[in-house]
């Protein structure tokens with residue numbers, strides 16, 4: 001049951017996992033959102049500390065202390081964002097939903113519909129498979145907004161899956177490419193790995209360096225394949241190679257697809273028309289090359305379509321900010337839709353240059 005009074009008043013929001021990169025990014029948007037009251041924000045490691053003491057950028061905007069998750073009164077919220085590692089939201093989702101609280105999970109607990117597949121990739125047993133069936137995959141440009149609006153539980157997409165699916169979508173919808181031979185060569189900034197301490201994200205390891213990882217299989221592969229296969233109406237074949245590049249934010253996806261039809265098609269026109277009504281997808285003029293810095297800090301995905309030497313290989317370039325359209329911004333976009341607000345409310349910040 002969804003609480004009826006929230007349509008009239010401010011949305012009381014809770015954030016679980018407020019000390020992480022997506023948590024602080026949620027705070028950046030929600031602290032200035034005209035319809036949101038941030039009620040509680042949790043951390044186990046920093047419980048009791050002022051939020052603005054840890055994140056000085058929020059001084060004057062957020063007047064709250066981190067609360068231990070065990071003491072946070074999440075059931076008093078209308079909506080809870082889980083900005084936690086995989087496997088946390090699924091332990092609390094059922095109880096919260098039964099109390100009338102809606103959930104947006106920024107992790108992957110509810111993204112993959114096939115539980116066996118999820119358990120294989122995530123290496124744990126799912127705590128509430130029945131809720132996975134109900135969860136709505138929150139990529140608004142692909143999923144019907146009506147489904148998001150009425151959802152009790154949103155599975156917010158992963159950062160790589162957002163850039164890759166938005167890039168391939170028009171080609172697959174139009175049935176123009178060989179869907180068994182898709183290639184996604186994708187680069188991510190280091191904040192994609194989160195704020196926790198890990199050797200591979202140390203400055204001396206990640207700066208002045210560039211490497212692929214997860215080539216035999218990355219857990220975003222089944223997520224991307226699930227989304228694109230749904231659009232295609234059959235199983236797609238995808239080679240997905242993620243890379244870590246020495247920048248802080250940003251995803252750059254270089255996508256390759258082989259045209260399967262010999263009919264003449266204006267790909268630029270196809271992409272422009274497909275995304276004409278989308279506030280957060282910008283199709284660049286023909287011949288352009290999007291840059292990650294052109295979307296930094298913003299909820300925008302910029303896309304360019306190329307057909308080099310007029311061959312039958314299409315190259316799509318798709319860039320996002322992994323922490324925004326790839327995580328927190330998209331989560332707020334979903335929140336706006338869920339609560340009947342203008343979809344762009346609070347997330348129209350201009351990208352940060354240089």
Ligand SMILES: NC(=O)C1=CN([C@@H]2O[C@H](COP(=O)(O)OP(=O)(O)OC[C@H]3O[C@@H](n4cnc5c(N)ncnc54)[C@H](OP(=O)(O)O)[C@@H]3O)[C@@H](O)[C@H]2O)C=CC1
Nearest residue numbers: 017018019020021022043044045083084107192194195327
């Ligand atoms: N970074 C990115 O670009 C993206 C991340 N995501 C996903 O979003 C989620 C959050 O990512 P990110 O912010 O980068 O992660 P971080 O590692 O930066 O932060 C994780 C947060 O979760 C809290 N936390 C950790 N364990 C628990 C627990 N057992 N119970 C409650 N809280 C816990 C941590 O605080 P404390 O330990 O103090 O409790 C911290 O605030 C992840 O699932 C990630 O995969 C999705 C898209 C993009």
Ligand SMILES: CC(=O)N[C@@H](CCC(=O)OP(=O)(O)O)C(=O)O
Nearest residue numbers: 107108158159160188189192193
């Ligand atoms: C650079 C980097 O390490 N990126 C992360 C993906 C971040 C993300 O979106 O992960 P979730 O699916 O867990 O939400 C990775 O490859 O594991």
